[in-house]
Every structure is written in structure tokens, then in C-alpha cells.
Amino acid sequence: MAIDPSASNSAPLEKVTPATQWSNLLIVLVAIVLTVAIAMGLKTQTTSVSLDAMAKAAVPFDVALANSKPTLMEFYADWCTSCQAMAPTLQSLEEQYGDRVNFVMLNVDNEKWLPEILSYRVDGIPHFVYMKAGGTAIGQAIGEQPRPILEANLVALSDGTELPYAQTTGQTSAFSTTVETKESAADPRGHGSQVVDKG
Numbered sequence: 001m002a003i004d005p006s007a008s009n010s011a012p013l014e015k016v017t018p019a020t021q022w023s024n025l026l027i028v029l030v031a032i033v034l035t036v037a038i039a040m041g042l043k044t045q046t047t048s049v050s051l052d053a054m055a056k057a058a059v060p061f062d063v064a065l066a067n068s069k070p071t072l073m074e075f076y077a078d079w080c081t082s083c084q085a086m087a088p089t090l091q092s093l094e095e096q097y098g099d100r101v102n103f104v105m106l107n108v109d110n111e112k113w114l115p116e117i118l119s120y121r122v123d124g125i126p127h128f129v130y131m132k133a134g135g136t137a138i139g140q141a142i143g144e145q146p147r148p149i150l151e152a153n154l155v156a157l158s159d160g161t162e163l164p165y166a167q168t169t170g171q172t173s174a175f176s177t178t179v180e181t182k183e184s185a186a187d188p189r190g191h192g193s194q195v196v197d198k199g
Contacts, residue, residue, distance in 0.1 A: 049087040051078050054094075055105040061116075064102035065135040070157045071102040075117065075127040077109050082144045083126045089147050093154060100158040130157055130166070139166030 055076075064071045074090065076083040094103045106113040108125060116122075120129050120137070130139040130153055139153065149165045156163045 048084075049091050051076060051083060051087055051105075054087060054091060055107060058105040059102040061104050061106065064104045064131075067102065068133050069100065069102050070133050070160075071104055071129075071131040071135070072154060072157065073104040073106065073129040073131065075106050075108050075113075075120070075122045075125050075129075077107060077125055079109075080125050086126060086144055089150065093147070093150060097154045097158060101154055130163055132157075132160075139163040141165065141167070 059067075059071075061073070064073070074083075090103070106116055108117055108122060120127065120140070124142050126143065126145075128141040128145065128150075129137050130141075131137050138157075141149070141153070152164045153166075
């Protein structure tokens with residue numbers, strides 16, 4: 001039995017023209033350019049300011065209380081989107097005013113700072129506390145703050161004048177401690193509440 005080559009099931013191959021070759025080359029070049037652009041875009045997005053790096057570079061709390069400069073203390077958390085959004089502004093302000101004002105960062109997820117969290121009544125972050133030299137609190141701001149408000153307070157703090165925005169509230173991230181207050185029925189002399197660790 002002889003095979004007839006003209007009776008083949010395969011379709012005849014189309015001839016590739018120079019126009020088709022140029023079209024394919026153009027598609028490949030556009031794909032390469034788009035891939036590079038996307039990769040560069042992702043790279044620039046991941047080079048944002050790190051809260052962890054800022055906290056490591058910040059003035060330690062005990063040093064700030066002992067030196068002769070006023071202090072801006074921020075309660076923050078790495079997961080706090082408002083804290084992350086404000087990080088570039090705070091880094092810029094620290095570069096500008098760091099020689100006159102201590103910049104302190106206390107992570108609310110670190111149990112070490114629980115006494116300060118309770119003392120300053122932190123219930124939303126970022127929570128900023130403005131302190132005179134020596135550690136006396138003279139104002140607070142809670143939540144995202146516009147740069148002009150922070151800067152005006154920093155100028156007043158460094159000049160030793162009254163803060164123009166001593167109590168401000170912006171967008172916050174919810175935060176709660178692992179402690180609760182509970183009435184003490186066991187001690188009839190206790191008229192207040194005591195702190196009980198839930199953890």
C-alpha cells in the first residue's frame with residue numbers, strides 16, 4: 001500500500017513574511033520593556049522607611065529623660081498602617097530637628113513599655129507625647145498628624161514655648177493592652193482598681 005503525500009492530514013505551513021517577523025520582534029521588545037518597568041516599580045516601592053530601623057536609630061528612652069533636650073516620644077507598632085504612613089515624615093523631621101529634640105520610639109508590642117503605655121493612656125497608635133527637658137509631658141497627639149502640625153509643635157518644643165497643637169487627634173490604628181482593671185473586693189481598704197495581667 002502506497003502513501004499519497006498529497007493526502008496528508010497536516011495543513012500546509014504558512015510562509016513567514018518580513019512584516020510578521022517585525023511584528024513579532026516588536027511584541028518581544030514591548031514585553032521586555034514592560035517587564036523591566038514593573039521590576040523597577042516594585043523595587044522602588046519596597047525601599048520605604050523602616051519603622052524598625054528608625055526605632056533602632058532613635059534616642060533610648062532613659063537617655064532622653066536624662067539629657068537636657070526636649071523629647072518627642074512616639075508609641076508605634078510595626079503592623080500599624082498609620083505609623084508606617086507617617087514614617088517618612090518623622091524621619092525627615094528627625095533629620096531636621098534631631099540636634100534640638102530627642103526622637104524616642106516605643107513599640108507597644110514590647111511588654112517592657114507597658115508602664116509607659118498605661119501612664120500615657122495609649123489606646124490608639126501612633127500616639128505622640130511631647131515632653132520638656134527632664135521628661136515632663138506637656139502635650140499629646142494621637143493618630144496621623146500632618147507635617148505642619150508636627151513641625152510647629154517641634155519648633156515650639158525646641159524653643160521652650162507653648163505648643164500650638166497640644167491635643168490633636170488623627171487617624172489611628174486600634175490598640176489594646178493585655179491588662180484589664182478589676183475592682184478588688186478582697187481588700188476593703190482598696191478604693192481604686194488594680195491592674196491584672198490577663199496573659
